[in-house]
Amino acid sequence: MTDLTHSRGTLDPVEAVPPAPRLFALGLQHVLVMYAGAIAVPLIVGRALKLSPEDVAFLISADLFVCGIASIIQSMGAGAWLGVRLPVMMGVTFAAVGPMVAIANETPGEIGARALFGAVIGAGIVAVLLAPLVSRMLRFFPPVVTGTVILTIGISLMPIGINWIFGLQQGPTAPKLVDPAMQAWLDAQVAAGGVPLGTKIAASVPNPLYAAPRNFLIAGVVLATILLIARFGRGFLSNIAVLIGIVVGGLLAASMGMMHFEKVAAAAWFAPIRPFHFGMPTFDPVMILTMTLVMIVVMIESTGMFLALGDMVGHRISQPRLAAGLRADGVGTILGGVFNTFPYTSFSQNVGLVGVTGVRSRFVCVAGGAIMIVLGLIPKMGALVEALPTVVLGGAGLVMFGMVAATGVRILSRVDFTANRHNLFIVAIAIGMGMIPMIAGDFDQWLPRGTRVLTHSGILLAAVSAVLLNWFFNGAKPVDEDELRRAGAAADSH
Numbered sequence: 255m256t257d258l259t260h261s262r263g264t265l266d267p268v269e270a271v272p273p274a275p276r277l278f279a280l281g282l283q284h285v286l287v288m289y290a291g292a293i294a295v296p297l298i299v300g301r302a303l304k305l306s307p308e309d310v311a312f313l314i315s316a317d318l319f320v321c322g323i324a325s326i327i328q329s330m331g332a333g334a335w336l337g338v339r340l341p342v343m344m345g346v347t348f349a350a351v352g353p354m355v356a357i358a359n360e361t362p363g364e365i366g367a368r369a370l371f372g373a374v375i376g377a378g379i380v381a382v383l384l385a386p387l388v389s390r391m392l393r394f395f396p397p398v399v400t401g402t403v404i405l406t407i408g409i410s411l412m413p414i415g416i417n418w419i420f421g422l423q424q425g426p427t428a429p430k431l432v433d434p435a436m437q438a439w440l441d442a443q444v445a446a447g448g449v450p451l452g453t454k455i456a457a458s459v460p461n462p463l464y465a466a467p468r469n470f471l472i473a474g475v476v477l478a479t480i481l482l483i484a485r486f487g488r489g490f491l492s493n494i495a496v497l498i499g500i501v502v503g504g505l506l507a508a509s510m511g512m513m514h515f516e517k518v519a520a521a522a523w524f525a526p527i528r529p530f531h532f533g534m535p536t537f538d539p540v541m542i543l544t545m546t547l548v549m550i551v552v553m554i555e556s557t558g559m560f561l562a563l564g565d566m567v568g569h570r571i572s573q574p575r576l577a578a579g580l581r582a583d584g585v586g587t588i589l590g591g592v593f594n595t596f597p598y599t600s601f602s603q604n605v606g607l608v609g610v611t612g613v614r615s616r617f618v619c620v621a622g623g624a625i626m627i628v629l630g631l632i633p634k635m636g637a638l639v640e641a642l643p644t645v646v647l648g649g650a651g652l653v654m655f656g657m658v659a660a661t662g663v664r665i666l667s668r669v670d671f672t673a674n675r676h677n678l679f680i681v682a683i684a685i686g687m688g689m690i691p692m693i694a695g696d697f698d699q700w701l702p703r704g705t706r707v708l709t710h711s712g713i714l715l716a717a718v719s720a721v722l723l724n725w726f727f728n729g730a731k732p733v734d735e736d737e738l739r740r741a742g743a744a745a746d747s748h
Contacts, residue, residue: 267614268340268567280613281621284343285629288601290496292321292626293639294654295346295596297647298414302358303366307517311636312531317595319527319630321345324586324598325623328579329616338560338579340567341608341619344586347599348658349403349555349713350548352410354596356691356710357541364532367594372535375591377545381553381584386577388553393730395554398677399720401665403551405681406688406716408659413692415651418644419473421464429464430457468510469645476503476649496650503646512643521637527630531594544714545597549587551717552599553580559600567614676727680720688716 272280296317300310324344331337357370421427436455443449480499484492491498507513560579564571571579579600586598608614629635671677690697691712698709709715 266568268569268616270615271617272613272615277618277621278625280615280618281623281625284619284622285625286494286497288321288343288345290500290650291348291601291654292317292345294647294651295348295351297639298351299354299358299370299596301644302355302362303370304358304362305364305367307640308637309532311517311521311633311640313594313636314639315525315630315633315636316527316531316593317346317630318626318635320586320590320593320595320598322623322626322628322630323589324582325626326620327585328582328600329619329623331578331582334574334578335581336578336585337582338571338575339616340560340563340569340579341614341616342560342563342579342600343619343622344583344598345601346590346596347548347552348411348655349407349552349599350545350597351414352407352713353544353548353711355414357544360710365536367532368535369538369541371530371532371591371594372537373541373545373591374595374597375535375588376537376542377549377597378584378587378589378591380542380546381549381587382581383584384550385553385580385584388550388557388577388580391550391554394721394725395551396724396728396731397665398669398680398728399717399724400551400554400558401662401669402681402684402720403662403713403717404555404665405659405662406685407713408655408657408662409685410688410692410712411655411658412652415648415655418648418651419469420648421461421469427463428457428461431459431461432457433459468512469648472503472506472510472512472643472645473649473652475506476500476646477652479503480650480653496653499653500642500646500650503649504642507643507646512645513641515638515641518634518637518641521633523634524631525633527593529592529594535591544711547714547717549584549597552597553583556580556583556600563608566608674728680723680727683723684716684720687719688712690715 271277293314296313297310300313305313321344325342328337328342328344329340331339354370357373358366360366361369421429432455436458440449440453440455444451444453476499479502480495483495483498487495504513556579557576560571560576583599587596590596590598666681669677689712691710695710701709
């Protein structure tokens with residue numbers, strides 16, 4: 255069997271080009287399946303950076319734009335060197351959210367954005383160089399490691415969705431506010447010189463904006479909509495349950511006066527995505543190392559995904575083709591940093607869609623990529639998404655982030671915990687290490703400031719711990735390809 259024909263002489267379905275109307279419809283279907291996941295990351299990171307609503311909207315547009323370019327590169331390919339040449343849609347990986355939020359919290363604003371995008375570019379370059387070598391590293395990332403890391407990713411993302419529903423712990427939606435009367439007294443004392451400048455009063459008054467009843471209502475409606483469609487929907491409808499839930503929640507929020515469309519009306523219908531929108535990136539070695547470690551985990555996951563997809567469409571993935579696919583992950587990540595967005599990987603829910611529809615043509619995903627590029631060039635789309643209240647995204651986030659954790663559980667379900675009890679220690683300790691930054695945020699206050707980006711990433715701590723513990727208990731045994739395929743097939747929810 256070749257890339258173009260089957261042994262029986264029929265055209266390879268992967269190389270078939272459907273008629274234009276069907277090609278557009280099938281490509282749009284792939285876009286809708288991944289849209290909710292694509293917009294979530296720029297919203298999370300943009301707001302963590304404390305960027306203006308206009309800049310957050312720009313990040314969303316930039317993300318859609320690069321999603322399209324990366325998808326075309328991965329599906330169309332560039333000779334034998336770049337792209338796996340299978341029906342693959344590319345999107346921002348959730349694995350990088352934790353480290354990126356840590357960078358954003360450490361250095362918010364445009365300065366933090368430049369540092370973040372510099373780290374993304376650096377990690378992308380390293381990923382391109384490492385692509386041929388990743389297969390030799392697979393022995394360090396068996397399912398007990400990858401499953402643990404993905405589970406930790408899901409757990410670390412859950413607080414974001416929960417805070418979106420009830421309110422952030424700091425700022426206008428914090429649980430408590432400073433008593434206005436006490437603040438007025440303090441201001442008077444400071445002015446009179448009776449209290450040192452910089453003295454603050456602890457928040458003690460309940461904030462009416464925190465955990466407001468309408469937040470429960472909207473988040474509950476979003477969650478109920480997703481669950482109902484997932485339960486009773488069939489085929490494609492079931493695959494876009496999260497997107498439909500967000501739309502229903504947005505309509506409900508708009509009817510309650512919680513959505514404001516002034517910025518949507520003011521946004522242009524067309525605008526190019528300018529590279530280095532926030533200025534020239536800065537390159538911090540520690541941040542680059544952090545993102546590189548994330549990219550290695552992402553490429554290991556992509557390996558399993560490509561092998562599983564190859565089986566699904568009847569293509570045996572050779573070593574050079576696998577390296578070309580992983581190299582495309584790196585190139586997409588470099589483009590992400592240049593165009594003000596984030597690390598990219600294959601979206602597994604779209605792999606699942608290939609199985610549901612039976613449509614194997616890679617040109618469908620090329621068409622989907624073209625649609626994403628067009629959407630990215632329409633600023634009104636980014637402004638509309640940015641206008642969504644966080645409570646709407648919180649209801650969907652419980653599902654999206656929870657499904658990431660559930661995917662980790664599914665991969666771990668294939669691990670032998672009975673014959674090898676050491677695997678229990680690996681999972682238990684690695685998850686515990688990953689939760690340290692969530693529970694004890696100031697545990698590293700006495701460490702050098704430059705290391706906080708590393709230590710504040712629970713995902714990174716879990717990944718390093720899992721790799722080292724697996725090496726300690728199990729050694730570096732070769733990983734079976736079939737085992738990787740099964741793990742990749744299980745990872746269909748993030």
